[in-house]
Each structure stands twice: as structure tokens, then as C-alpha cells.
Amino acid sequence: MLTDTTICAIATPPGNGAIALIRLSGTDAITIASKIFYGKKPLEEKISHRLSFGEIRDENELIDEVLVSLFRAPNSYTGENMIEMSCHASSFIQQKIISLLLENGAILAQPGEFTQRAYLNGKFDLSQAEAVADIISSQTEASHKMAMQQMRGGYSEELKELRKQLLHFVSLIELELDFSEEDVEFADRTQLVALAEQLHSTINHLAQSFHLGNAIKKGIPVAIVGKPNVGKSTLLNALLGEERAIVSEIAGTTRDVVEDTIIIKGVEYRFIDTAGIRETQDTIESLGIERTWQKIDMAEIVLFLADATDSLIANLNAIKKLQDYLEGMGKTLLLIINKTDLKPVETEPYSQYISKENILSISAKYHKNTDILIEKLHTHYLGMKENSGNIIVSNLRHYELLKKAEEATQRILEGLYQGIPTDFISQDIREALHHLGSITGEISTDDILGSIFQNFCIGK
Ligand code: GDP
Numbered sequence: 001m002l003t004d005t006t007i008c009a010i011a012t013p014p015g016n017g018a019i020a021l022i023r024l025s026g027t028d029a030i031t032i033a034s035k036i037f038y039g040k041k042p043l044e045e046k047i048s049h050r051l052s053f054g055e056i057r058d059e060n061e062l063i064d065e066v067l068v069s070l071f072r073a074p075n076s077y078t079g080e081n082m083i084e085m086s087c088h089a090s091s092f093i094q095q096k097i098i099s100l101l102l103e104n105g106a107i108l109a110q111p112g113e114f115t116q117r118a119y120l121n122g123k124f125d126l127s128q129a130e131a132v133a134d135i136i137s138s139q140t141e142a143s144h145k146m147a148m149q150q151m152r153g154g155y156s157e158e159l160k161e162l163r164k165q166l167l168h169f170v171s172l173i174e175l176e177l178d179f180s181e182e183d184v185e186f187a188d189r190t191q192l193v194a195l196a197e198q199l200h201s202t203i204n205h206l207a208q209s210f211h212l213g214n215a216i217k218k219g220i221p222v223a224i225v226g227k228p229n230v231g232k233s234t235l236l237n238a239l240l241g242e243e244r245a246i247v248s249e250i251a252g253t254t255r256d257v258v259e260d261t262i263i264i265k266g267v268e269y270r271f272i273d274t275a276g277i278r279e280t281q282d283t284i285e286s287l288g289i290e291r292t293w294q295k296i297d298m299a300e301i302v303l304f305l306a307d308a309t310d311s312l313i314a315n316l317n318a319i320k321k322l323q324d325y326l327e328g329m330g331k332t333l334l335l336i337i338n339k340t341d342l343k344p345v346e347t348e349p350y351s352q353y354i355s356k357e358n359i360l361s362i363s364a365k366y367h368k369n370t371d372i373l374i375e376k377l378h379t380h381y382l383g384m385k386e387n388s389g390n391i392i393v394s395n396l397r398h399y400e401l402l403k404k405a406e407e408a409t410q411r412i413l414e415g416l417y418q419g420i421p422t423d424f425i426s427q428d429i430r431e432a433l434h435h436l437g438s439i440t441g442e443i444s445t446d447d448i449l450g451s452i453f454q455n456f457c458i459g460k
Contacts, residue, residue, distance in 0.1 A: 112456025
């Protein structure tokens with residue numbers, strides 16, 4: 001990438017608005033802007049972090065009155081000279097200003113190029129740059145908090161510390177290698193094993209947190225299943241009615257799958273394939289139907305609805321069948337006994353298959369105990385959170401690298417247990433270091449950077 005060029009872009013979205021923001025970054029940003037900006041004082045004479053009010057003119061024609069923020073390198077978002085122009089949000093004005101900037105030597109920015117330059121100029125590491133995109137796309141309190149923590153460097157610190165420990169570890173081993181002819185063992189083997197175990201467990205813990213991170217970022221997937229007419233769509237509507245709801249269409253399948261989303265205490269829950277529910281095709285008798293199993297497979301939480309007016313035996317059989325299927329999958333199953341307004345039920349007999357706190361009697365139609373169900377969903381989230389540390393991984397690229405680093409540390413451990421020669425072990429440590437370094441960008445290639453930043457919007 002040519003960083004001696006000056007880039008420009010509209011940073012605000014198209015459409016109706018009062019103000020739009022145009023950004024310029026590069027060595028010539030101030031010079032280029034000064035060619036079209038007419039204020040009290042030339043921009044080039046201004047000191048950093050000052051606002052200037054003035055006119056944008058195309059030769060003698062007045063285009064707009066604008067407010068310009070000026071930042072001098074290195075004290076800007078990108079680390080380069082930067083201009084941010086607030087103009088009126090007419091698409092004509094925005095296009096006109098951009099074409100004037102291009103005529104005067106700027107070029108159009110690529111997606112994410114401002115943030116990429118910030119990264120290349122050492123303003124933050126790669127994982128922090130990626131968090132910028134997450135902040136922009138965050139829709140809930142929980143996803144915002146997680147992205148903010150990552151952008152502020154909490155996660156980078158943890159990775160830096162890990163790399164430091166690995167480097168210490170490699171130095172201990174290589175010291176031994178240097179003197180291998182003399183057959184000396186410098187670091188005590190038990191000490192090395194302890195250190196490797198600790199590293200492995202930390203990396204493993206971080207990788208595990210992706211489960212939660214991904215759920216926070218994309219919404220916790222919930223499946224509502226049960227036989228026809230048990231009240232699935234009534235329950236869904238009751239839940240949607242009580243909480244802030246969003247309906248999203250997910251393209252890319254044979255047909256568009258409708259998913260309803262609710263936000264409970266700042267956390268998003270994604271109800272899988274609610275079109276299926278509305279068409280009432282999720283039958284428990286036909287649990288064999290691929291679609292219901294698939295739905296269950298995708299879920300983190302399965303809400304199994306039983307009908308209070310059905311026989312206990314039938315309900316127990318169904319729950320047992322579902323439990324057998326879920327065995328070892330690590331999902332949370334909640335048994336919801338619906339229509340208790342028609343017939344009160346004893347939950348006791350069910351507790352042989354499912355723990356008491358996961359059984360709930362409700363009436364979806366009359367919204368009885370649906371608030372408790374909402375509480376239970378939130379309790380599940382709190383439980384997930386408790387199992388993860390403070391640092392939560394939410395980026396798939398990071399997760400995959402952590403898994404590779406985890407495998408490398410696993411090999412280190414096995415090597416140590418089996419007394420494998422230390423030069424083999426040191427290769428695995430270098431591999432682990434490589435993967436961790438790729439997360440923060442200490443190790444990166446143009447391909448990696450390209451694929452990360454192309455997903456950003458233009459102007460960021
Ligand atoms: P689905 O096929 O599982 O989606 O079931 P529906 O939500 O369409 O409900 C089937 C029928 O059961 C409808 O007539 C609902 O009004 C009724 N229903 C749902 N929940 C309750 C409830 O809690 N109590 C009573 N009495 N009827 C219910």
C-alpha cells in the first residue's frame with residue numbers, strides 16, 4: 001500500500017441527514033484541503049486540533065459552508081496529517097467536494113484504509129483495529145462492551161503477556177540447546193512442564209471464550225421446538241411482545257430463513273428459523289425431520305414446549321427422546337409446559353429427566369410466567385459469562401489462530417512428557433508464537449491485512 005498518497009472518503013452513510021463528514025488523510029491532506037477551502041486564515045497556517053469555519057469553492061462558485069477539523073501528524077487517528085470536513089449532507093455537495101479533492105491530488109480511500117493506516121503507523125495493533133469494525137456494527141450493550149474492551153487493548157495485553165511467557169520459555173529451552181553437547185539441563189524439567197501447562201491452559205481458556213464471544217456478537221441462538229399446536233408461535237409472540245424485538249432475514253439458504261431477535265438486558269437472543277414456527281412445521285413426532293434436528297443443532301438453548309393437557313406419559317417420552325439426542329452436546333434444555341391455564345401440572349415427575357430449575361409451567365396465551373422464562377434466558381447468559389474470564393474472544397480469525405496455538409502448546413506438553421529432544425519442542429513454541437503474533441499483527445502479510453480491511457466500510 002502506498003502510504004505517501006493522500007486518501008479521501010465520505011465517512012457518513014448515504015441518505016438523508018443534516019451533516020456529512022468527509023475525511024482526508026496523508027502527507028498532503030492539509031495542502032489539498034487548503035486549495036478548495038476559504039476561511040479567515042489559510043489551513044496550512046493552523047496548528048493541530050483546531051476547527052476552522054469557511055467556504056468550499058470551485059473556482060468562484062460557492063459549493064458549501066463547512067467546518068474543518070485539522071490534525072497534524074502524528075497526532076491523528078491514522079497518525080498522518082488529517083482533515084475532517086463537516087458539510088451539509090446533500091449528495092451533490094458531498095460528491096462535488098470529493099471530486100474537487102480528487103482534482104487536487106487526493107485519491108479515493110479503499111474500505112478500511114484509514115484504520116489500516118492507523119495500524120501500519122502503530123496507532124494500535126491488528127486486533128484493536130478489528131475491534132473498530134466490531135464497535136461500528138455492535139447493536140447491543142454486551143457486544144458494544146466487548147468490542148470496546150478489545151479496542152482499548154485489554155485483549156492485546158493478555159496476548160502480549162502470553163507471548164512474553166512463551167519467549168521466556170523458548171529462552172530457557174534454547175539455553176539448554178546451546179549447551180547440549182555438554183549434556184547440561186538448565187531449566188528444571190518440572191519447571192518447564194509447569195510453565196507449558198499454564199500456557200496451554202491460558203490459551204485454551206481464551207479459545208473457549210469464543211463460544212461466549214460469538215454468542216454475544218451474533219446473538220445467542222435459541223430453538224423453540226414441540227409438536228403442532230403446543231403454542232410455539234404464541235410463545236414466540238409473547239416473548240417478542242415483552243422485549244425489544246428485531247426480525248431479520250438471513251439469506252443464503254434454499255429460502256430466506258426468518259429469525260426473530262430479542263434483546264434481554266443488553267444481550268441478544270436469536271430465535272432460529274421462526275418462519276418454520278409460523279408455518280408450524282416443527283413437530284415433535286417428526287423430530288426425525290431434518291429441519292428440526294438442524295435447528296436444535298444450531299441452538300445454544302433449546303426450549304422444548306409440552307402441552308399441559310397431553311398425557312404425562314406422552315410428554316415424558318418426548319422429553320426422554322430429546323434428552324437422548326442432546327446427550328453430550330452441551331446445550332441447555334428448558335422444558336416449558338404450556339397451557340397450564342387449562343390444566344395445572346405437577347413438574348415433579350419430569351425432574352427425573354431434567355433438573356428442576358430447567359422446568360417451567362407457563363401459559364403463553366395469557367403471558368403467565370413468560371417473564372420467568374425471560375429471566376431464565378438471562379440466567380443462562382450469566383452462567384456462560386461466569387465460565388469465561390474477563391477477556392472474551394469474539395473474532396473467528398483470532399479463534400482459529402488460538403486453536404492452532406493451543407495445538408502447538410499441546411504438542412510441547414506431549415514432547416516434554418515424553419522427553420523428546422528440546423529442538424523439536426522449540427519448533428512448536430515458535431509456531432505458537434507465530435500464531436499469537438498473527439492475532440495482534442506483529443506477524444502479518446498483505447493477504448491477511450487485505451482480507452481484514454476489505455470488510456470495513458469506506459471512510460473508516
Ligand atoms: P404452534 O403450532 O405450536 O405454533 O401453536 P400455536 O401457537 O399456533 O397455538 C395453537 C393453539 O393453542 C392456538 O389456538 C393458541 O391460541 C392456543 N394456545 C397457545 N398457548 C396457549 C395457552 O397457554 N393456553 C391456552 N388455553 N391456549 C393456548
